Amino acid sequence: MLQLKDASLLRQHCYIGGNWSAADCGETLDVTDPATGETIASVPYCGESETQRAIAAAQAAFPAWAARPAVERSRILRRWFELLMENQDDLARLMTAEQGKPLAEAKGEIAYAASYLEWFAEEGKRAYGDVIPSPFPDSSIVVTKEPVGVCAAITPWNFPMAMLTRKAGPALAAGCTMVAKPAEQTPLSALALAELGVRAGIPPGVFNVVTGDARAIGGALTSSPLVRKLSFTGSTATGRLLMRQCAETVKKVSLELGGNAPFIVFDDADLDAAVAGALASKFRNAGQTCVCSNRFLVQDGVFEAFANRLAEAVRALKVGKGIDDGVVQGPLIDERALAKVEALVDDAIGKGARPLAGGRRHALGRTWYEPTVLADATPDMHLAREEIFGPVAPLFRFKTEQEAIAMANDSEYGLAAYFYSRDHGRAWRVSRKLEYGMVGVNTGMISTEVAPFGGIKNSGLGREGSKYGLEDYLQIKYVAMAGQ
């Protein structure tokens, strides 16, 4: 049973136009704990009609919200940030219950999520324009930044709070309003965020959350001419589909999609640091992040040493229910996710990969997979191309820097890449040559609200966080002002 200090954070209705409401059809969707399979709550199974109402509410709220001085919006966002931090424990419990991640990680995500609200509360005040020297006499050219309008956010289950605040923060700071659709596995964090938004003073209609039928809600959001922007985080396949659907109404689109991150360990690397970085970048959230290292490329001279040290560290990871003390790896999100990880590892082992740690389902059952290290991975294995989204580290061998770069760039994705080297010249050279939106040099942790998060190639469009993150929610207007 989910125990919260503030039980009213567990919301089981959608939030539309300032009202908590059920689905028109009266149906609900169960939310289950991935650790136990038990139902912890249920939320409305909404579809097109409720989404249209949310869009209308967001459209109605837009003019007044956009017209408020940025500093007023900033104060409300700041209060939202404070409320997340004041309720960090409850929000983390809620997240662990619906998502499965260890409680310490869930607390970390609440702080990370809150940091986007704090950051954009400040950045919203700095949506500066320009005055351009005019080529014509007696005239001025003025450039202003305006909010794009009603925005849609579709978010995944792996970071139920942070993926939403890094869209809602800049959107609301810029003066936009929003309709959000969280993943069906993890709607409770989004609804708790809406509840705290009410307490922070966000006016009705400015931030709406609709749960339910993804296709119907997504269809309504993408086809509506009132929605001027879509921001999506999730799989590349769904991102492509949504982008196509947005084409008809020519929306601004931000997509944060799949990855296939290389993690390169050169002969001159500090191996202790590389192992620590590998653990952080691979096993966070049981490997279920888009920036998780997917392919470890290890130079010949340190291959065995790195493999053995990593395997030893991985064998020591404590697996269990996220709510239990000392656990660092919880369950995967559902049985489908487990089946995918299992199939990828079985394929790799069938093609010659050598398990140095794990390599099979965990004894805990249904949704658990053993933290795994596979030596002797090769490019013909499916996991060389597919996002594993599980606690599995495949190690590939390379001989030269050139070969490592070619292997790293041999992917349709271009989100995050990591490498470890003590050579300063190599650090600059390799980081320039990697075809990725983000590169970690001697670090496995690159996420922060102050830096631009996003990818190239099939990993997406746009950037979240940092000063660049605000731009995605602004449009440029140029005014040619003639006369004295």
Ligand SMILES: NC(=O)C1=CN([C@@H]2O[C@H](COP(=O)(O)OP(=O)(O)OC[C@H]3O[C@@H](n4cnc5c(N)ncnc54)[C@H](OP(=O)(O)O)[C@@H]3O)[C@@H](O)[C@H]2O)C=CC1
């Ligand atoms: N980049 C990332 O961070 C993520 C990557 N993934 C990758 O995707 C794989 C599959 O995960 P999955 O959860 O299915 O990812 P999806 O991309 O399908 O889901 C992400 C979000 O999109 C929604 N969605 C799905 N289909 C539609 C649609 N037709 N119209 C509108 N919204 C839609 C989902 O809603 P609903 O949950 O209701 O179906 C969810 O809110 C993972 O194994 C992983 O490889 C997954 C999640 C995050």
Ligand SMILES: O=C(O)CCCC(=O)O
């Ligand atoms: O998996 C994702 O989509 C985002 C990773 C979380 C982060 O590091 O910001």
